[in-house]
Amino acid sequence: xxxxxxxxxxxxxxxxxxxxxxxxxxxxxxxxxxxxxxxxxxxxxxxxxxxxxxxxxxxxxxxxxxxxxxxxxxxxxxxxxxxxxxxxxxxxxxxxxxxxxxxxxxxxxxxxxxxxxxxxxxxxxxxxxxxxxxxxxxxxxxxxxxxxxxxxxxxxxxxxxxxxxxxxxxxxxxxxxxxxxxxxxxxxxxxxxxxxxxxxxxxxxxxxxxxxxxxxxxxxxxxxxxxxxxxxxxxxxxxxxxxxxxxxxxxxxxxxxxxxxxxxxxxxxxxxxxxxxxxxxxxxxxxxxxxxxxxxxxxxxxxxxxxxxxxxxxxxxxxxxxxxxxxxxxxxxxxxxxxxxxxxxxxxxxxxxxxxxxxxxxxxxxxxxxxxxxxxxxxxxxxxxxxxxxxxxxxxxxxxxxxxxxxxxxxxxxxxxxxxxxxxxxxxxxxxxxxxxxx
Amino acid sequence: xxxxxxxxxxxxxxxxxxxxxxxxxxxxxxxxxxxxxxxxxxxxxxxxxxxxxxxxxxxxxxxxxxxxxxxxxxxxxxxxxxxxxxxxxxxxxxxxxxxxxxxxxxxxxxxxxxxxxxxxxxxxxxxxxxxxxxxxxxxxxxxxxxxxxxxxxxxxxxxxxxxxxxxxxxxxxxxxxxxxxxxxxxxxxxxxxxxxxxxxxxxxxxxxxxxxxxxxxxxxxxxxxxxxxxxxxxxxxxxxxxxxxxxxxxxxxxxxxxxxxxxxxxxxxxxxxxxxxxxxxxxxxxxxxxxxxxxxxxxxxxxxxxxxxxxxxxxxxxxxxxxxxxxxxxxxxxxxxxxxxxxxxxxxxxxxxxxxxxxxxxxxxxxxxxxxxxxxxxxxxxxxxxxxxxxxxxxxxxxxxxxxxxxxxxxxxxxxxxxxxxxxxxxxxxxxxxxxxxx
Numbered sequence: 001x002x003x004x005x006x007x008x009x010x011x012x013x014x015x016x017x018x019x020x021x022x023x024x025x026x027x028x029x030x031x032x033x034x035x036x037x038x039x040x041x042x043x044x045x046x047x048x049x050x051x052x053x054x055x056x057x058x059x060x061x062x063x064x065x066x067x068x069x070x071x072x073x074x075x076x077x078x079x080x081x082x083x084x085x086x087x088x089x090x091x092x093x094x095x096x097x098x099x100x101x102x103x104x105x106x107x108x109x110x111x112x113x114x115x116x117x118x119x120x121x122x123x124x125x126x127x128x129x130x131x132x133x134x135x136x137x138x139x140x141x142x143x144x145x146x147x148x149x150x151x152x153x154x155x156x157x158x159x160x161x162x163x164x165x166x167x168x169x170x171x172x173x174x175x176x177x178x179x180x181x182x183x184x185x186x187x188x189x190x191x192x193x194x195x196x197x198x199x200x201x202x203x204x205x206x207x208x209x210x211x212x213x214x215x216x217x218x219x220x221x222x223x224x225x226x227x228x229x230x231x232x233x234x235x236x237x238x239x240x241x242x243x244x245x246x247x248x249x250x251x252x253x254x255x256x257x258x259x260x261x262x263x264x265x266x267x268x269x270x271x272x273x274x275x276x277x278x279x280x281x282x283x284x285x286x287x288x289x290x291x292x293x294x295x296x297x298x299x300x301x302x303x304x305x306x307x308x309x310x311x312x313x314x315x316x317x318x319x320x321x322x323x324x325x326x327x328x329x330x331x332x333x334x335x336x337x338x339x340x341x342x343x344x345x346x347x348x349x350x351x352x353x354x355x356x357x358x359x360x361x362x363x364x365x366x367x368x369x370x371x372x373x374x375x376x377x378x379x380x381x382x383x384x385x386x387x388x389x390x391x392x393x394x395x396x397x398x399x400x401x402x403x404x405x406x407x408x409x410x411x412x413x414x415x416x417x418x419x420x421x422x423x424x425x426x427x428x429x430x431x432x433x434x435x436x437x438x439x
Numbered sequence: 440x441x442x443x444x445x446x447x448x449x450x451x452x453x454x455x456x457x458x459x460x461x462x463x464x465x466x467x468x469x470x471x472x473x474x475x476x477x478x479x480x481x482x483x484x485x486x487x488x489x490x491x492x493x494x495x496x497x498x499x500x501x502x503x504x505x506x507x508x509x510x511x512x513x514x515x516x517x518x519x520x521x522x523x524x525x526x527x528x529x530x531x532x533x534x535x536x537x538x539x540x541x542x543x544x545x546x547x548x549x550x551x552x553x554x555x556x557x558x559x560x561x562x563x564x565x566x567x568x569x570x571x572x573x574x575x576x577x578x579x580x581x582x583x584x585x586x587x588x589x590x591x592x593x594x595x596x597x598x599x600x601x602x603x604x605x606x607x608x609x610x611x612x613x614x615x616x617x618x619x620x621x622x623x624x625x626x627x628x629x630x631x632x633x634x635x636x637x638x639x640x641x642x643x644x645x646x647x648x649x650x651x652x653x654x655x656x657x658x659x660x661x662x663x664x665x666x667x668x669x670x671x672x673x674x675x676x677x678x679x680x681x682x683x684x685x686x687x688x689x690x691x692x693x694x695x696x697x698x699x700x701x702x703x704x705x706x707x708x709x710x711x712x713x714x715x716x717x718x719x720x721x722x723x724x725x726x727x728x729x730x731x732x733x734x735x736x737x738x739x740x741x742x743x744x745x746x747x748x749x750x751x752x753x754x755x756x757x758x759x760x761x762x763x764x765x766x767x768x769x770x771x772x773x774x775x776x777x778x779x780x781x782x783x784x785x786x787x788x789x790x791x792x793x794x795x796x797x798x799x800x801x802x803x804x805x806x807x808x809x810x811x812x813x814x815x816x817x818x819x820x821x822x823x824x825x826x827x828x829x830x831x832x833x834x835x836x837x838x839x840x841x842x843x844x845x846x847x848x849x850x851x852x853x854x855x856x857x858x859x860x861x862x863x864x865x866x867x868x869x870x871x872x873x874x875x876x877x878x
Contacts, residue, residue, distance in 0.1 A: 152466070
């Protein structure tokens with residue numbers, strides 16, 4: 001069935017939602033030309049009525065504070081879910097599909113956690129869910145994985161996927177300030193929420209890595225199965241030592257790597273060589289590296305946060321969908337092709353190998369190094385370098401000893417640290433950071 | 440009309456064609472799973488019969504040395520044109536469309552030169568032409584511009600778009616060798632053709648920039664309207680001076696920039712700051728920077744040459760097309776949306792402004808600098824810095840004078856150089872290189 005006018009129902013008039021409306025009217029002429037049909041907002045929904053006044057829209061467009069009035073409205077072709085909350089957002093997406101509507105969302109948490117449910121219903125109802133804005137904001141990475149690189153077997157995904165944490169880590173290194181001070185600066189400049197937990201704990205990065213991996217390997221990689229460590233325990237001391245002593249920059253990375261049909265997948269702060277392109281991805285910028293068996297390494301880089309870049313993705317999704325709605329083909333081909341029967345399994349995190357940076361805090365006494373290296377040897381951890389530093393005032397008489405290791409398993413290094421941290425010569429918990437030398 | 444089996448007709452079994460076949464069979468299981476239908480090569484075509492033996496294919500697949508037998512074959516759903524030549528390739532594409540077949544090609548010269556014809560016929564016949572492999576090999580840049588960033592008004596495209604020239608320029612700088620020596624190395628290592636003219640003259644970059652610009656601005660930017668300068672006149676002396684004295688790296692850039700509805704568009708070697716991400720795009724790698732009004736700057740990076748990366752793009756195109764052929768929707772929406780009535784015009788090249796690097800070669804005598812700077816002043820060229828260097832042995836007693844200018848027009852700088860080169864104190868033609876400081 002062809003349509004000459006496409007009606008949009010937008011739920012959520014926050015930062016992204018209001019930018020979508022701005023961009024829509026700013027570029028309406030090129031948008032309609034590219035779609036080949038008229039397109040208009042038919043109904044807007046927000047629980048906060050004040051937000052309706054902020055968007056200078058025609059009185060003809062309906063307003064409601066009940067999402068059901070959008071989702072149930074027979075005139076609406078495409079539902080745009082931009083509320084950010086989880087439970088209601090899931091309901092909006094699912095009910096829209098059940099009501100035979102196509103959906104655009106940027107909600108990474110809901111997608112990551114309800115992947116199977118959402119795409120099963122979409123397939124069953126022959127409707128589309130587009131979600132370019134969910135990862136990397138304006139960077140068209142979802143489409144690239146889904147279509148542009150579809151012929152490849154993806155071997156690896158590495159990403160700086162969270163603008164807030166990248167902003168904080170950049171500030172810490174460049175201005176030599178503590179985590180707490182950098183977080184405050186991020187909040188002041190609009191790069192962190194007043195409750196920053198989802199970002200700084202690594203959960204947001206985990207959700208995004210879940211989405212990218214689920215597409216790449218045509219299965220559902222649940223976020224709860226991804227090892228996750230945030231940046232909230234990061235000490236400026238280690239960021240400085242890593243940079244000044246070893247030329248490493250500290251970045252929160254999401255990594256998924258297929259090794260003999262087992263997926264090594266985790267989110268954690270990593271040390272990367274300062275010459276690598278990722279080391280200069282600063283502030284709110286994101287970068288994603290994909291390795292395919294045919295295309296080799298491909299890198300994408302752009303603003304990973306902010307209303308306008310996210311609106312770019314959401315509105316491009318709307319256009320892509322609207323073109324299909326206009327000619328009556330939307331949903332005949334599922335956007336995400338996946339099977340629940342994938343033979344890819346996730347490797348136990350403790351079995352993953354890597355090289356590490358260690359900072360021990362010990363008393364200044366003969367025999368300390370012998371004790372530590374003895375325990376490391378017991379767990380087969382091979383040392384690549386040792387650097388004993390001057391005591392820092394913060395540590396009073398305690399001495400920081402820095403160590404880089406050769407490749408070892410996460411389990412071995414953790415067991416060794418556990419034993420070392422019990423020694424009477426150890427004055428504070430040992431700091432462990434993963435090194436990613438060959439990105 | 441739904442189809443359960445998609446038949447491919449492949450014309451051209453060269454580097455890319457044979458890699459497409461390799462990749463197809465290597466990843467056939469995931470390819471068919473993603474398409475949701477069977478897919479097979481139905482007929483192969485090459486003028487060189489020996490090439491058929493090189494591909495280990497089932498005897499059931501037909502072979503021919505006449506392209507018409509592919510294009511006219513009623514069983515073929517998708518024609519893949521990979522012959523590289525221009526006239527025949529154009530015929531293959533046009534005749535395929537006229538015969539109601541969808542087309543995949545990587546032929547940038549044919550697309551750039553026959554854009555209007557090809558996409559008019561495609562639209563009229565409701566068929567699709569996909570061409571991801573034509574620019575940036577495996578980098579999914581065509582789809583990004585066409586769809587993922589569709590909501591943006593594109594303000595700027597900057598690209599390192601040619602692997603051969605980038606390989607040569609990288610070698611020259613890193614190994615301090617002449618253009619001729621670097622070209623030979625490129626030829627030896629398979630990064631340059633025995634006749635390298637299309638690459639080193641900038642024509643290939645111009646064709647690619649024509650394609651990207653035509654998509655970005657929904658019009659046809661003809662390659663003949665793009666100012667083009669190659670790298671074949673580049674002297675290692677200037678590459679070294681630019682790097683050692685001013686921290687600039689020399690790259691062949693294709694740039695298109697919309698300024699007040701006029702397009703500033705050109706291909707030429709440019710000096711870029713050595714800290715910019717583009718400066719570390721080495722050898723056969725490509726990089727493309729897009730600036731949109733909503734997404735801001737987005738950068739794509741990957742291998743821009745080689746059989747496997749191009750095959751990644753071609754086969755992903757085939758898959759994308761095959762999914763639509765399978766459900767009977769292919770061609771209902773044109774892939775490239777463009778109008779011949781665009782109000783974008785191309786700025787006269789000589790009116791474009793920029794900063795420049797100049798190398799004068801003069802006799803070593805008092806008053807030389809006064810003469811040169813007098814002429815520059817006459818044409819309103821403002822000097823940002825002057826550096827008189829020791830005479831190079833190559834120049835015998837001649838002295839190289841390096842100069843950086845402030846912003847001036849191409850016309851002014853050329854007029855000034857013309858006059859300076861006529862002076863009796865000038866011993867060799869002045870070298871002019873554009874500086875792109877704010878990429």
